[in-house]
Amino acid sequence: MSKIKVLIIDDEPPARDLVKHYLKDFPALEIAGECENGFEALKAIQELKPQLIFLDIQMPKINGFELLELLTDPPPIIFTTAYDEFAIRAFEMNAVDYLLKPFSASRFRQAVERALLRIEDKGDLTTKPVTDLKRQFEETPGEIDRVVARLGSRIVVIPVDTIYYIEAQDDYVMICSSLGNHLKEKTMKYFESHLPRNGFIRIHRSHIVNISQIVSVDLYGKDTHLVVLKSGARLKASAEGYKRLRELL
Known part of the structure; x- marks a missing residue:
């Protein structure tokens, strides 16, 4: 044996x-x-x-x-x-x-x-x-200050202040940061509850944004706005997401 x-x-x-x-x-x-x-x-x-x-x-x-x-x-x-x-x-x-x-x-x-x-x-x-x-x-309460992701055998430690935005992608999320784009098997709900509340905001069911990265918020349609980031990314904000943005900004 x-x-x-x-x-x-x-x-x-x-x-x-x-x-x-x-x-x-x-x-x-x-x-x-x-x-x-x-x-x-x-x-x-x-x-x-x-x-x-x-x-x-x-x-x-x-x-x-x-x-x-x-x-x-x-x-x-x-x-x-x-x-x-x-x-x-x-x-x-x-x-x-x-x-x-x-x-x-x-x-x-x-x-x-x-x-x-x-x-x-x-x-x-x-x-x-x-x-x-x-x-x-x-599910343990508390803010995170970094995210650990992997690409093959390579591990990337992403400080949260380098994150531009997070995007939902089926069973994963895409973390877009100054270190590149990395997939992670987590939920949007997890990041919404664990990222610093004074630094990030969920503007859509598919997007969480670093507030410091926002350049402008432009009208896109009747109930939709576009959030423009320093990186050049343009992300849709839902009516509820825009309401949160207005209250915060």
């Missing part, structure tokens, strides 16, 4: 070493690789195709949550985190296991055994727990 490939993602070498030390007690698991940041991790996941991931949450460049957003078909994930008990309860509710640093060998064994049960369950290898955690993360 082939061994189960494991990937360890943590920016702290001692933390990675501890996981490797504990994994010696599991001959069925093989360490396929280790990464110190999310940029390395995304490439390693694509190339190594691990069946189990140990993922730290608090990392520089991009954190564990942001990496999670970029994974379309993730394997079972065991989080290693220093988050407080409230966040831990949220992970537990979604059946995604976690290890609260510093963790013991017995707690590590418990987490691995849970993951192995999921991996060995031939009837259901669903990623629903990870999907549920993504959804819960999206």
